[in-house]
Amino acid sequence: xxxxxxxxxxxxxxxxxxxxxxxxxxxxxxxxxxxxxxxxxxxxxxxxxxxxxxxxxxxxxxxxxxxxxxxxxxxxxxxxxxxxxxxxxxxxxxxxxxxxxxxxxxxxxxxxxxxxxxxxxxxxxxxxxxxxxxxxxxxxxxxxxxxxxxxxxxxxxxxxxxxxxxxxxxxxxxxxxxxxxxxxxxxxxxxxxxxxxxxxxxxxxxxxxxxxxxxxxxxxxxxxxxxxxxxxxxxxxxxxxxxxxxxxxxxxxxxxxxxxxxxxxxxxxxxxxxxxxxxxxxxxxxx
Amino acid sequence: xxxxxxxxxxxxxxxxxxxxxxxxxxxxxxxxxxxxxxxxxxxxxxxxxxxxxxxxxxxxxxxxxxxxxxxxxxxxxxxxxxxxxxxxxxxxxxxxxxxxxxxxxxxxxxxxxxxxxxxxxxxxxxxxxxxxxxxxxxxxxxxxxxxxxxxxxxxxxxxxxxxxxxxxxxxxxxxxxxxxxxxxxxxxxxxxxxxxxxxxxxxxxxxxxxxxxxxxxxxxxxxxxxxxxxxxxxxxxxxxxxxxxxxxxxxxxxxxxxxxxxxxxxxxxxxxxxxxxxxxxxxxxxxxxxxxxxxxxxxxxxxxxxxxxxxxxxxxxxxxxxxxxxxxxxxxxxxxxxxxxxxxxxxxx
Numbered sequence: 001x002x003x004x005x006x007x008x009x010x011x012x013x014x015x016x017x018x019x020x021x022x023x024x025x026x027x028x029x030x031x032x033x034x035x036x037x038x039x040x041x042x043x044x045x046x047x048x049x050x051x052x053x054x055x056x057x058x059x060x061x062x063x064x065x066x067x068x069x070x071x072x073x074x075x076x077x078x079x080x081x082x083x084x085x086x087x088x089x090x091x092x093x094x095x096x097x098x099x100x101x102x103x104x105x106x107x108x109x110x111x112x113x114x115x116x117x118x119x120x121x122x123x124x125x126x127x128x129x130x131x132x133x134x135x136x137x138x139x140x141x142x143x144x145x146x147x148x149x150x151x152x153x154x155x156x157x158x159x160x161x162x163x164x165x166x167x168x169x170x171x172x173x174x175x176x177x178x179x180x181x182x183x184x185x186x187x188x189x190x191x192x193x194x195x196x197x198x199x200x201x202x203x204x205x206x207x208x209x210x211x212x213x214x215x216x217x218x219x220x221x222x223x224x225x226x227x228x229x230x231x232x233x234x235x236x237x238x239x240x241x242x243x244x245x246x247x248x249x250x251x252x253x254x255x256x257x258x259x260x261x262x263x264x265x266x267x268x269x270x271x272x273x274x275x276x277x278x279x280x281x282x283x284x285x286x287x
Numbered sequence: 288x289x290x291x292x293x294x295x296x297x298x299x300x301x302x303x304x305x306x307x308x309x310x311x312x313x314x315x316x317x318x319x320x321x322x323x324x325x326x327x328x329x330x331x332x333x334x335x336x337x338x339x340x341x342x343x344x345x346x347x348x349x350x351x352x353x354x355x356x357x358x359x360x361x362x363x364x365x366x367x368x369x370x371x372x373x374x375x376x377x378x379x380x381x382x383x384x385x386x387x388x389x390x391x392x393x394x395x396x397x398x399x400x401x402x403x404x405x406x407x408x409x410x411x412x413x414x415x416x417x418x419x420x421x422x423x424x425x426x427x428x429x430x431x432x433x434x435x436x437x438x439x440x441x442x443x444x445x446x447x448x449x450x451x452x453x454x455x456x457x458x459x460x461x462x463x464x465x466x467x468x469x470x471x472x473x474x475x476x477x478x479x480x481x482x483x484x485x486x487x488x489x490x491x492x493x494x495x496x497x498x499x500x501x502x503x504x505x506x507x508x509x510x511x512x513x514x515x516x517x518x519x520x521x522x523x524x525x526x527x528x529x530x531x532x533x534x535x536x537x538x539x540x541x542x543x544x545x546x547x548x549x550x551x552x553x554x555x556x557x558x559x560x561x562x563x564x565x566x567x568x569x570x571x572x573x574x575x576x577x578x579x580x581x582x583x584x585x586x587x588x589x590x591x592x593x594x595x596x597x598x599x600x601x602x603x604x605x606x607x608x609x610x611x612x613x614x615x616x617x618x619x620x621x622x623x624x625x626x627x628x629x630x631x632x633x634x635x636x
Contacts, residue, residue, distance in 0.1 A: 013362070013366050013394065013395045014392070014393075014395040018392075018395065019393075022389065022392040022393060025392075026378070026381070026389055029380070029381060029385065030378070030380045030381070033380045033381075033421070034380060100378075103375075103376065103377065103378065103379055104372055104374050104375060104376025104377070104434075105376060105377070105378050107342065107372055107376060108370075108372070108376040108390075108437075109393070110342060111340050111341070111342055111365055111368075111370045112365060112390075112393040112394060113362050113365040113366040113393075113394065113395075114393055
């Protein structure tokens with residue numbers, strides 16, 4: 001959009017969607033140019049998927065089936081690994097922002113007339129594409145290892161959707177850490193420090209009922225539990241949520257509705273903080 | 288429409304750690320002017336620019352840029368200015384063309400004009416041949432040229448250039464000078480900071496000198512030079528420090544120069560700033576010879592902005608002549624540096 005306004009000075013800028021698109025395109029180009037990040041955030045979850053099913057499969061299958069019908073550990077684990085992929089990819093989001101800060105692009109974007117919320121959403125949208133691709137790869141690999149998606153292809157797409165929604169809060173957190181620390185190592189360490197405790201102190205690898213009491217308590221407040229439960233409900237085609245007892249919606253929706261509601265609230269809350277931090281980033285050191 | 292591109296009044300900026308980077312700056316830059324902003328490291332040049340382009344919010348004062356209130360209408364200000372930061376700001380993972388396209392897209396340059404503008408700018412900064420190569424592979428000078436191009440894609444009426452030619456080879460620097468002059472001739476207001484005082488002298492119609500966050504002098508390059516108080520007589524003498532000191536003592540003691548004249552010991556001899564430098568220079572040479580000091584060379588010259596700077600601020604500044612920039616476009620190790628105790632470390636200038 002270009003034209004004269006205000007003081008008769010020529011002004012140019014995009015609508016909100018245009019700003020979002022500009023940033024979406026840039027971050028996608030960067031992702032394609034630097035596939036290393038995509039590969040690295042995939043490798044660890046793949047190792048987890050293969051090793052956990054092979055090493056713990058026999059033991060864990062019994063624990064998994066205490067509260068469920070006869071399902072394989074592969075089927076049980078794939079939703080958790082999908083959320084792990086989303087978590088790992090989201091953790092690298094802040095690193096991209098730190099790179100932008102270091103090479104001056106962050107300041108260049110701030111001094112442009114682009115809407116800063118659109119800037120953040122455009123970057124996040126590009127990361128969502130990456131996460132969707134990675135989750136598809138994990139589901140495909142899981143199926144190859146013997147996992148079954150009870151709800152079929154539509155269900156698999158649903159798991160991708162859950163992974164995307166789940167990734168928002170951690171993407172926002174990673175970017176917030178990046179803006180605060182402005183340091184690549186601190187951002188990586190900060191996000192990774194959280195990643196594994198979050199995964200293990202949740203229903204990702206074992207059902208809530210077989211976890212120690214204190215972990216059960218923490219798991220109820222852990223976002224990973226809600227992401228994994230939502231994805232697992234779709235994977236198994238039934239209600240699996242045990243941290244909140246909901247019966248109002250029936251079947252799979254007794255898990256999906258509360259889990260997605262929690263993830264939505266988290267996404268909006270953490271996202272708002274991230275946008276706020278980005279908006280005041282350049283003036284942060286001024287009295 | 289107001290006549291001023293920039294009108295700042297009582298602008299102050301204090302960082303959270305208590306550092307007063309800018310202290311009550313009053314500044315007016317008329318539309319179409321090529322304005323220079325000089326100061327040593329840590330004087331507050333970059334902080335001032337960042338405040339004007341809305342990257343930093345002033346602690347006090349008012350700023351109007353292109354008729355818009357920078358505090359209340361930040362986005363309108365950003366739509367109407369171009370900004371080239373001191374540190375090169377490009378995306379190394381994108382090609383030169385993609386960097387410029389991103390800049391065009393960021394400012395909403397009409398789609399029909401983008402390709403032509405990008406080609407024109409790539410030609411201007413001599414990057415047309417490498418337009419589709421990743422910026423990561425560019426030398427420091429090439430990156431700087433690309434950065435300059437990306438600040439101009441939307442043809443803003445006001446451009447802020449923070450040391451734009453640092454690290455450029457002479458050819459690229461001259462091309463940019465030419466372009467800056469061209470766009471200024473077309474009516475674009477330019478606000479320039481530079482560590483090359485020759486650059487300010489060559490380009491700027493008016494200059495302001497900033498020290499410790501305050502503007503200490505303002506005027507045309509010629510007016511500022513007059514503040515030095517005469518011409519500069521430089522005399523090279525044989526021998527080391529004692530010989531140079533003896534020469535300085537003689538220059539101070541002989542009754543050749545007015546009381547306001549200054550005599551400094553330099554690396555190769557002495558320097559005398561005086562209104563009588565040209566007329567009494569030979570008399571000084573005779574006096575030195577009579578005292579047994581061997582003169583190996585002398586020169587009388589008009590004051591440069593270096594001399595102006597020293598006269599105004601009391602700062603001893605080192606400048607690296609522009610023509611000694613590295614030929615490969617790398618960043619030279621020298622540049623304008625304040626060497627007094629007033630120089631602050633770790634600031635953004």
